[in-house]
Amino acid sequence: MSGFLTTFFNVDVMVRYLPDILSGVVVAVLIGAAVVVAGVLTGLALACLRTYGLRFWNVLIICFADIFRALPPLVLILLLYFGLPGVGVQLSGPMVLFIVLSLTLAAFAEEIFWAGFLSVERGQWEAGISTGLGVNGTLLYVALPQAVRLAIPPLVNRVLAITKMTALGSVIGVSEILSQATTAQSFSGSATPLTLAAIAYLVLLMPLVLAARTFESRRDKSQGR
Amino acid sequence: MTNRPMLEIVSLQKRFGDNIVLRDINLKVAKGELVFIIGPSGSGKSTMLRCCNRLEQPSSGDIIIDGRNIMSGTSRDLDRMRLKVGMVFQGFHLYPHMSVVKNVMLAQRKALNRSAEEARARSIDMLERVGLAHKADAMPAELSGGQQQRVAIARALALDPLVMLFDEPTSALDPELVGSVLAVMKDLKTKDMTMLVVSHEMGFARETADRVIFMDGGVVVEEGTPEEIFGAPKAERTKAFLSRVTR
Amino acid sequence: MQNLIDQFFNIAIMSKSLPLMLSGLWMTAKLCAAVILLGLIGGLLLSLANLSPRGWLRVPAILFTDIFRALPPLVLLIFIYSGLPFAGIEISPFAAVVLAFLLNNSAYYAEVYRAGILSIGKGQWEAARSTGLSQTQTLTNVVLPQAVRNVLPDLLSNTVEVVKLTSLASVVSLSELLYAANMARSITYNASPLVLAALIYLVILWPVVRLVSRFQRRLAA
Numbered sequence: 001m002s003g004f005l006t007t008f009f010n011v012d013v014m015v016r017y018l019p020d021i022l023s024g025v026v027v028a029v030l031i032g033a034a035v036v037v038a039g040v041l042t043g044l045a046l047a048c049l050r051t052y053g054l055r056f057w058n059v060l061i062i063c064f065a066d067i068f069r070a071l072p073p074l075v076l077i078l079l080l081y082f083g084l085p086g087v088g089v090q091l092s093g094p095m096v097l098f099i100v101l102s103l104t105l106a107a108f109a110e111e112i113f114w115a116g117f118l119s120v121e122r123g124q125w126e127a128g129i130s131t132g133l134g135v136n137g138t139l140l141y142v143a144l145p146q147a148v149r150l151a152i153p154p155l156v157n158r159v160l161a162i163t164k165m166t167a168l169g170s171v172i173g174v175s176e177i178l179s180q181a182t183t184a185q186s187f188s189g190s191a192t193p194l195t196l197a198a199i200a201y202l203v204l205l206m207p208l209v210l211a212a213r214t215f216e217s218r219r220d221k222s223q224g225r
Numbered sequence: 226m227t228n229r230p231m232l233e234i235v236s237l238q239k240r241f242g243d244n245i246v247l248r249d250i251n252l253k254v255a256k257g258e259l260v261f262i263i264g265p266s267g268s269g270k271s272t273m274l275r276c277c278n279r280l281e282q283p284s285s286g287d288i289i290i291d292g293r294n295i296m297s298g299t300s301r302d303l304d305r306m307r308l309k310v311g312m313v314f315q316g317f318h319l320y321p322h323m324s325v326v327k328n329v330m331l332a333q334r335k336a337l338n339r340s341a342e343e344a345r346a347r348s349i350d351m352l353e354r355v356g357l358a359h360k361a362d363a364m365p366a367e368l369s370g371g372q373q374q375r376v377a378i379a380r381a382l383a384l385d386p387l388v389m390l391f392d393e394p395t396s397a398l399d400p401e402l403v404g405s406v407l408a409v410m411k412d413l414k415t416k417d418m419t420m421l422v423v424s425h426e427m428g429f430a431r432e433t434a435d436r437v438i439f440m441d442g443g444v445v446v447e448e449g450t451p452e453e454i455f456g457a458p459k460a461e462r463t464k465a466f467l468s469r470v471t472r
Numbered sequence: 473m474q475n476l477i478d479q480f481f482n483i484a485i486m487s488k489s490l491p492l493m494l495s496g497l498w499m500t501a502k503l504c505a506a507v508i509l510l511g512l513i514g515g516l517l518l519s520l521a522n523l524s525p526r527g528w529l530r531v532p533a534i535l536f537t538d539i540f541r542a543l544p545p546l547v548l549l550i551f552i553y554s555g556l557p558f559a560g561i562e563i564s565p566f567a568a569v570v571l572a573f574l575l576n577n578s579a580y581y582a583e584v585y586r587a588g589i590l591s592i593g594k595g596q597w598e599a600a601r602s603t604g605l606s607q608t609q610t611l612t613n614v615v616l617p618q619a620v621r622n623v624l625p626d627l628l629s630n631t632v633e634v635v636k637l638t639s640l641a642s643v644v645s646l647s648e649l650l651y652a653a654n655m656a657r658s659i660t661y662n663a664s665p666l667v668l669a670a671l672i673y674l675v676i677l678w679p680v681v682r683l684v685s686r687f688q689r690r691l692a693a
Binding site for chain 3: 318380
């Protein structure tokens with residue numbers, strides 16, 4: 001038992017490498033926040049565009065959403081990071097991570113918001129347009145608020161899943177939490193930095209998990225369960 | 226042959242937190258009797274019915290079915306008790322993913338351990354009794370509300386219950402479908418089934434009930450024969466309720 | 473333009489790396505089979521524990537679900553793969569990967585099952601119990617068949633996630649599809665094997681993703 005504790009909970013190692021882990025946390029939070037903002041807004045914009053019913057754009061958006069939901073993000077990350085230099089485009093690790101995760105989140109967010117729009121009754125659109133709001137006005141003031149409200153529970157879930165993927169940055173040298181931890185692990189010869197990393201992720205993401213749980217139980221209650 | 230009641234409710238009380246829904250209910254139902262329960266919504270009549278097979282847990286009091294107090298016993302005893310007490314719900318609640326005959330067969334197979342052939346034969350019998358044997362292999366969604374309710378009755382009857390509880394069996398039905406269900410219930414009465422019915426179908430009560438009970442505010446206000454209750458109600462509350470309800 | 477095609481769509485390199493990638497695909501298939509099967513079963517048990525009225529069962533189950541929803545699968549994988557040997561526990565790479573993905577994914581399957589079971593109205597439970605069926609019999613014969621039918625799109629969607637998750641195994645050198653593609657990339661200094669891997673994933677998963685979209689038409693209001 002004591003062997004287990006010194007392997008995974010060595011206090012000296014923890015104290016020594018805490019600063020490194022914390023700098024990794026900063027990187028992860030910055031990239032994560034940027035991904036969430038870019039991904040959700042892009043997804044929302046695409047879903048709004050879909051409400052106009054323009055065939056050409058719809059096909060493009062659907063293809064985009066399908067492809068970025070079907071492809072493993074790690075494949076895209078390696079593809080961009082190692083492939084682009086070959087055609088003269090040099091992107092930093094954090095930039096590649098940001099682009100891939102944002103596009104992936106945008107794809108999922110678009111589908112979630114679109115499902116939200118589909119759940120807004122036809123009658124709402126007709127009411128808005130017939131009172132002179134016009135298509136844009138109805139979209140903005142009537143349909144969008146309702147679609148967004150419905151989208152929040154599944155969206156929180158998906159945001160949670162995507163922010164966890166910042167850990168993939170460690171594969172291409174982004175100095176986020178996991179890469180700091182594995183570096184510290186090789187230097188110290190102890191598995192404790194990994195424990196620190198796990199704790200850091202739990203602390204960062206548990207609020208999101210609890211938020212997701214709250215939204216789910218609120219939705220369950222409103223449906224009379 | 227003993228003259229003990231088939232169903233006996235003794236000092237039944239039911240509380241939901243601070244809200245007392247049933248206050249000291251006492252009732253004896255003899256074998257083959259049809260007791261009809263009327264009252265305004267919130268009077269506790271459904272709750273009382275649901276206590277009889279412990280779908281609601283009484284806060285205090287006893288329920289005695291065929292001489293056996295169902296308040297005590299293990300969860301297996303509870304399951305076995307429910308074979309003797311059939312219940313028909315306002316919402317029918319047929320299993321949508323099974324055909325009609327499978328709906329009637331399920332409990333026979335799992336709770337009574339009957340063989341597939343025996344269960345199916347019994348189920349067809351029961352479906353014939355309610356006039357729906359020709360729909361045995363249909364799915365519940367293909368049936369009308371009245372037909373679904375009749376299947377629900379067959380499903381409960383297939384377990385050879387001693388008592389049948391009806392919780393507003395026709396309240397969710399379109400008016401023209403009500404008659405078919407009441408006909409089945411009338412048929413049950415002629416076959417001497419002990420029945421406890423919560424319903425608004427006063428005409429049915431007049432024709433078939435042995436006793437009518439008026440409940441309000443969690444107590445039995447008045448009871449008597451249909452002639453007594455509908456013809457000459459004694460309590461003010463009974464009179465007020467009946468004048469509101471009858472056209 | 474020609475440069476772009478050379479770097480990313482080099483047919484010669486793609487066909488040369490195909491055999492390696494197909495054996496990688498086979499490993500991916502094995503991983504998927506193990507994790508999906510165990511995840512479907514484990515997730516069901518976890519969701520039942522989540523819904524249990526018994527506190528000693530429910531609280532640890534909820535804790536388990538929350539922790540493994542908050543931990544990134546890659547962190548879990550590294551922890552198990554390189555951490556356990558430190559503590560003297562020997563575990564094969566395949567087993568480490570399956571364990572890590574199982575812990576992560578059963579939490580998600582559990583949430584899907586939970587939503588499905590909760591979506592079955594009280595009336596079904598009451599009708600079944602009133603005919604003498606026990607809690608377990610009701611669950612198995614009446615509630616679960618309907619619940620699973622209701623959440624089939626979400627179960628399918630989560631299964632797609634498992635297939636994508638297997639690409640992480642490349643990080644610990646388990647020779648699945650992405651590992652093979654990355655290996656080929658580093659040998660040829662060309663990204664085409666990675667494009668080939670992406671195309672293989674697309675061929676397998678795009679139809680499933682489309683199917684899930686068609687079924688998940690509406691959100692609960």
